[in-house]
Amino acid sequence: MIAFPHRPKVGRLRVRLVLGLLALGLAIAPAAGAPTGGDPERGERLYRRYCAVCHGSGGRGDGPNAAFLEDDQPRDLTDSRYFARLSDEHLYRVIADGGAAIRGSRFMPPWGRTLSPAQLRDLVAFVRTLSMKSPLDGPPLTGALSGSALAQELGCPVCHRIGDLEPVAVGPDLTAEGSRVQRAWLVRFLKAPHPIRPAGHQPLWRSRMPDFRLSEEEVASLAEYLMSRRHEAPEPGPGSTPPASLTQRGREVFRQYACRACHTSAGTGGRAAPDLDGVARRLRPGWVARFIEDPQAIDSLTPMPNLGVDAAAARAITTFLFAGAPPRAEPPPDAGAVSKGAVLFADLGCAGCHRDEGAEGRKDIGPDLSGAGDRLKPEWLSEFLVRPTTIRPWLAGRMPGFRLTEAETRALVQFISDLKDDAAPPLPERLRFRGLIPAASIEVGRRLASREFLSCASCHIGGEPPEGSPEEWAPDLRLSADRLNPDWIVRWLRDPQRLAPGTKMPTYFSDESSGPEEILEGDEERQILALRDYILSLGAPGGAPEGAPTAPPRH
Ligand code: HEC
Ligand code: HEC
Ligand code: HEC
Ligand code: HEC
Ligand code: HEC
Structure with missing residues (x-):
């Protein structure tokens, strides 16, 4: 055990110890904001946002x-022997x-300008807990894929009512996007859309910008x-070419x-933030x-720290980052398109994920998913989540694609399939689907649904059309057979107002x-079963009415 290979590590530890004691000595008279009394729970939330990425x-x-920091590895914050020695x-x-404060790696950024003394104390309190519990204590912070956490991180409740799941803003602030980005990129x-921030906009959340299948015009x-x-703030025009010395200073x-x-x-370099070459x-x-x-002056929740770069240095870095490729001048905005865009932005539910000063209260963009587990078939659900299609072509909103991984799709299908209406009375045995669709029943259902009787096609x-x-x-x-649980169809026909007031x-x-x-003979229950059988037959191969066109395309 006490072999040579451990030697260098011991030596490094000793150096750390000396540095630690030195720091202790320097901190004999604590300045304003003595680092005690922090709240570890608040600290944990800050840690997830700012620290967990490294x-x-x-911990x-x-x-x-x-993995991208090479020799400057982040400290293992669960090392109890190491942290017991630090005040x-x-x-x-x-x-x-x-x-830099401990003459260690500069890859450990300074957070003193980004976080308040109270927040720093909360972090100290939380970091302490990491080295105090045994490795077997509880799951890691962002552990297993739970369907409800995933749904929240992806922003599903932003457009859907899903039981009592709260919607949270999961995307960047777009209030001043015009001063931020170039039109061609946008x-x-x-x-x-593809991920620009490798660790996500909310670091380590699974949030991402979905694909809305927008038309060129949209x-x-x-x-x-x-x-x-x-x-x-006025945007300075493309001034004269900056001197090469400024680029060098920026570097x-x-x-x-x-x-x-x-x-x-x-x-x-690291992958915790956007690639600066772009x-x-x-x-x-x-x-x-x-x-x-001052990143927080622009977006108060951004995980980019304020590193204390002054205006001149920031200008030098900017010159360096733009060296050789100044952005092109852009045409003035077209007022008609702007107002159309504002309507689309609201109708598509963009404001739900992007904090927006002008946005009104919550609006349901998509269908209520609260009892969706009773309604939707899991096989259809997993197809739909991976490749959303249009079911309600009259809606302006649409279900966007999230580029879900297989594991994420499975977790979401499980989560939605478990969303059951527990208050619903169970369907009597005689009304349950037994897997058989008698031809005679289909025929009766077809007659019932026709214009002569209930005229389902009027809606x-x-x-x-x-x-x-x-x-x-x-x-x-015709989509129902693939999409809906047969027993739900019966419950729906019996009392639609109960399921969707x-x-x-x-x-x-x-x-x-x-x-x-x-x-x-006017038997309601048998009529309902006939309608169910008719609806199920529409999805069967060859079951669709002859020559029926498919659903009208969007737009
Ligand atoms: C970009 C990566 C990165 C981020 C983000 C980061 N750290 Fe670190 N941290 C490091 C590195 C690298 C070290 C090792 C420094 C050394 O020992 O030279 C370190 C060391 C530490 C140490 C040990 C100091 C010591 O005396 O050995 C603590 C405590 C710490 N970080 C806390 C935090 C907290 C709290 C946050 C979030 C507010 C944070 N770090 C964010 C990279 C990071
Ligand atoms: C489900 C949540 C969600 C919805 C809905 C959503 N976005 Fe996003 N959006 C995001 C996330 C998360 C990012 C960050 C993506 C990244 O950094 O990889 C993002 C990024 C963006 C960006 C890039 C911002 C920047 O400067 O980096 C733009 C522009 C944008 N969204 C516009 C829209 C528009 C327009 C809509 C409506 C059509 C919309 N978003 C709807 C979550 C959403
Ligand atoms: C602790 C990690 C960290 C450090 C250190 C850091 N940044 Fe960032 N930076 C980020 C994150 C995370 C974002 C994305 C934040 C967002 O979009 O709100 C970002 C965004 C940016 C952006 C916008 C990029 C884009 O495409 O949207 C620029 C420019 C930038 N940083 C420059 C710098 C410069 C220059 C430095 C050094 C002075 C620096 N950053 C140091 C984490 C960091
Ligand atoms: C930007 C708004 C928006 C977001 C975000 C969103 N949806 Fe949707 N979703 C819709 C709309 C609109 C529909 C209706 C589509 C239609 O009928 O054509 C829909 C339909 C659905 C349906 C089909 C329901 C039915 O009865 O037909 C399911 C299931 C669903 N969404 C699940 C999800 C999940 C899971 C997420 C998160 C990963 C999510 N949605 C995020 C807007 C959204
Ligand atoms: C007055 C218009 C109207 C008529 C007539 C009508 N429906 Fe509906 N039906 C609706 C609406 C609207 C919905 C969507 C429910 C919702 O989301 O509120 C619906 C939903 C359904 C659904 C669930 C579809 C799905 O994919 O979610 C079934 C099944 C259904 N109706 C069957 C029938 C049958 C069978 C008839 C004829 C006996 C019929 N409907 C007649 C308006 C109508």
Whole structure:
């Protein structure tokens, strides 16, 4: 055990110990904000946002960014022997002033300008708990894939009511997107959004910008609208070419502040933040300089720390980042497209995920998923989540694609399938589906559904366009067999108002004498089963009515 290979480590430990004691000595007279009395629970939330990307969700120094830091590995914060020797003052100082304060790695950023003394104390309290519990104590912070946590992190409740799951803003603030990005980049991004922030906008959350299958015209109006949203601050025009010396100075300052701890530049560096090689094609120089100087002044929740870069240094770094590729001048906004874009932005539910000063209260963009486990078939659900299709072509909102992984899809399907309406009375045995669809029953159902009797096609799309305005249309019944649980169809036909209060779907079978007398001797229950069998037959191969066109395309 006490073999040579351990020697260097012991030596390093001793150096650390000496440094630690030194720091202790320096901290004999604690300054304002003595590092005691922090709240570890608040500290944990801060830790997830700012620290876990390097130190790992369980504190073991194995965050997703650690692999890119080469020799400057983040400290394992669960090392109880190491941390027992460090005082709270030392921890406070290293978190506030960064690795430089202990003559350690500059890849440990200083957080003292980003977080308040109270927040730093909360972090000290939380970091302490990491080395106090045994490795077997409880799951890591961002552990297993739970369907409800995943749904919340992806922003599903932003558009859907899902039981009592709270919607949270999961995307960047777009209030001044026009002062931030270049139009050409924005258009490309909206057409095919892909992750720009490798650790996510909320670090280590699974949030991502979904694909809305936008048309060219929709992309153009949304881009116009977002470009029209600007800060008051005037954007300096493309001035004269900056001197080469400024670029050189920028390169030096960039190195000095260890920006590469989080950002990739020229192919090396961290993956906790956007690749800075792309900045010249994506962002506007005025915004970049202001952001480097004080990121929280622009977006209070951004995980980018304020590193204390002054205005001149920020300008030098910006010049370096834009060297050789100043952004092109852009045409003035087109007022018509701007107002169309504003409407789209609201109707598509963009404001739900993106904090937005002007946005009103919550609006349900998609269907209520509260009892969706009773309604939807798991096989259909998993197809739909991976490749969403249009079911309600009259809605402006649409279900976006999230590029879900297989594991995520499985977790979400499980979660939605478990969303059951527990208050619903169980369906009597005689009304349950037994897997057989008798031809005679289908025929009776077809007659019942026809214009002669209940006239389902007056609202449901399918064959000819239904009567009335699109707001009164209902889903194509030919999709039901694949999509809906047969027993749910029966419950729906018996009492649609109970399942969807306020729905326009009529209650045909409210009491024992409401069904047509001339069919099945007026027996409501058998009529409902016949309608169910008819609906299920529509989805079967060859079951669709002859020559029926598919659902009308969107737009
Ligand atoms: C970009 C990666 C990165 C981020 C983000 C980061 N750290 Fe670190 N941290 C490091 C590195 C690297 C070290 C090792 C420094 C050394 O020992 O030279 C370290 C060391 C530490 C230490 C040990 C100091 C010591 O005396 O050995 C503590 C405590 C710490 N970090 C806390 C935090 C907290 C709290 C946050 C979030 C507010 C945070 N770190 C964010 C990279 C990071
Ligand atoms: C389910 C949540 C969600 C919805 C809904 C959503 N977004 Fe996003 N959006 C995100 C996330 C998360 C990001 C960050 C992506 C990244 O960094 O990889 C993002 C990024 C963006 C960006 C890039 C911002 C920047 O400067 O980096 C733009 C522009 C944008 N969204 C526009 C829209 C528009 C327009 C809509 C509506 C059509 C919309 N978003 C709807 C979650 C959402
Ligand atoms: C602790 C990690 C960390 C360090 C250190 C850091 N950044 Fe960042 N930076 C981020 C994160 C995370 C984002 C994305 C934040 C967001 O979009 O709100 C970001 C965003 C940026 C952006 C905007 C990029 C884009 O494409 O949207 C620029 C420019 C930038 N940082 C420059 C710098 C410079 C220059 C330094 C060094 C002075 C630096 N950063 C140091 C984490 C860091
Ligand atoms: C930007 C808004 C938006 C977001 C975010 C969103 N959805 Fe949807 N979703 C919709 C709309 C609109 C529909 C209706 C589509 C239609 O009928 O054509 C829908 C339909 C659905 C349906 C089909 C329900 C039915 O009865 O037909 C399911 C299931 C669903 N969404 C699940 C999810 C899940 C899971 C998430 C998160 C990963 C999510 N949605 C995020 C807007 C959204
Ligand atoms: C007055 C218009 C109207 C008529 C007539 C009508 N429905 Fe509906 N139906 C609706 C609406 C609207 C919905 C969508 C429910 C909702 O989301 O509120 C619906 C939903 C359904 C659904 C669930 C579809 C799905 O994919 O979620 C079934 C099944 C259904 N109706 C069957 C029928 C049958 C069978 C008839 C004829 C006996 C019929 N409907 C007649 C308006 C109508």
